[in-house]
Amino acid sequence: MAESDRARWDARYRGREEGPGGPSPFVAALDPVFPRRGRALDVAGGAGRNALWLARRGLDVTLTDISGVALEIAAAHAAAQDLRVTGLRLDLETEPLPTGPWSVIVCVHYLWRPLFRAFPALLAEGGLLVVAHPTRTNLERHARPGPQYLLEEGELPTLVPALTIVAYEEGWRNDVHEARLVARRPAEFL
Numbered sequence: 001m002a003e004s005d006r007a008r009w010d011a012r013y014r015g016r017e018e019g020p021g022g023p024s025p026f027v028a029a030l031d032p033v034f035p036r037r038g039r040a041l042d043v044a045g046g047a048g049r050n051a052l053w054l055a056r057r058g059l060d061v062t063l064t065d066i067s068g069v070a071l072e073i074a075a076a077h078a079a080a081q082d083l084r085v086t087g088l089r090l091d092l093e094t095e096p097l098p099t100g101p102w103s104v105i106v107c108v109h110y111l112w113r114p115l116f117r118a119f120p121a122l123l124a125e126g127g128l129l130v131v132a133h134p135t136r137t138n139l140e141r142h143a144r145p146g147p148q149y150l151l152e153e154g155e156l157p158t159l160v161p162a163l164t165i166v167a168y169e170e171g172w173r174n175d176v177h178e179a180r181l182v183a184r185r186p187a188e189f190l
């Protein structure tokens with residue numbers, strides 16, 4: 001990713017006054033299946049809407065993002081709520097994800113396909129991967145994100161063949177056409 005993209009994301013978050021906001025409804029709906037303890041990784045988690053929610057539920061959360069401004073917002077909100085969220089500024093296109101094992105990995109509205117090769121080995125045995133991302137069908141209503149940032153229909157499960165699919169759906173939610181996946185690392189995997 002070019003330095004200008006990092007600056008672009010920083011500028012976007014700098015102009016944002018409403019704070020991280022509530023968790024993604026998809027993530028929040030998974031409350032019953034998430035563990036109450038363990039380590040969680042929020043991949044490109046922005047200002048921490050999902051990271052803060054996971055931390056509130058008792059998980060030890062690491063939030064990664066390229067935007068230092070987003071991480072500052074998340075850190076301020078974590079401190080105000082007495083939550084522990086560790087922020088890591090990473091360019092996920094060029095730098096490796098932090099070492100596991102993670103009980104939960106969440107990746108919402110960020111797509112960099114090589115990461116999917118890394119996710120299974122970073123999960124703890126029985127750990128959950130949770131992904132939501134727009135698909136090409138989203139172009140029927142919205143010009144952005146552009147095609148290069150979208151999943152093909154049916155593509156998401158094929159990116160994690162080593163994991164057991166717990167739930168998968170595609171469809172419109174809040175005017176965004178998304179693929180939504182929950183997958184678990186089995187006891188043994190290749």
Ligand SMILES: C[S@@+](CC[C@H](N)C(=O)[O-])C[C@H]1O[C@@H](n2cnc3c(N)ncnc32)[C@H](O)[C@@H]1O
Pocket residue numbers: 001009024043044045046047048049050064065066067070090091092093107108109110
């Ligand atoms: C659409 S936002 C989603 C943020 C968050 N996951 C959420 O659901 O609120 C995409 C995020 O990806 C981050 N991002 C973009 N490129 C990145 C990169 N190369 N490495 C790490 N984070 C990146 C941006 O800073 C931004 O926070």
